[in-house]
Amino acid sequence: MSWQVTSRAALPIPESNSGCFMKNFAVLGGTFNPIHLGHLLVAETALDQAQLDQIIWVPAYHPPHKSESEILLSFAHRYEMVQRAIATHPNFVASAIEQLQLGNSYALHTLQALQSAHPNCRWSWIIGLDAFRSLPHWYGCQTLVEQCRWLVAPRSDSSSVQGQGDLVSLEKKQP
Secondary structure, X not given: OOEEEOOOOOOOOEOOOOOOEOEEEEEEEEOOOOOOHHHHHHHHHHHHHXXXXXXXXXXXXOOOOOOOXXXXXXXXXXXXXXXXXXXXXXXXXXXXXXXXXXXXXXXXXXXHHHHHHOOOEEEEEEEXXXXXXXXXXXXXXXXXXXXXXXEEEOOOXXXXXXXXXXXXXXXXXXX
16 A cells, blocks of 8 residues: 655645535544543644644444453543543534444444535544554555545654644555
8 A cells, every 4th residue: 555645635625516615524533541632632733734624533432453351431431531621622523423333343434424424525534653554454444545534643752742743644645
């Protein structure tokens, strides 16, 4: 799979057959077990750098990468924590969309459901570098990478959240 860094990340894309511009939405998914300042800083950075209209926070209902022995807070508790953490930000919204999925929570199904609910949007996925490196192992990876732009957050080498830096915007190269 080859990737290109794109410089058009912040440009609005006109809708076909109209003079209107599409909205730029992004998904920030995760277990949020618990949500923390690093999540909020990455979202703020993405909102600003990629000129997003809205970030949809999606707590994983049944994450396939977590083993049964890992202790996760209940979905309701994690969802409530996300809602409280983003409550004062007008461009952030929490979604319980994965609660409606049967079985494992896959990013591909989540994105497709959100695209159906919001058809006139350009979609991005906000992701940390560590999770991005595991993307080739995700369910439906080939389809998923073609359906959105990827905003990759670098990780600092220290435990500090300072120095998060710029996000890298990636899109799959078109043949």
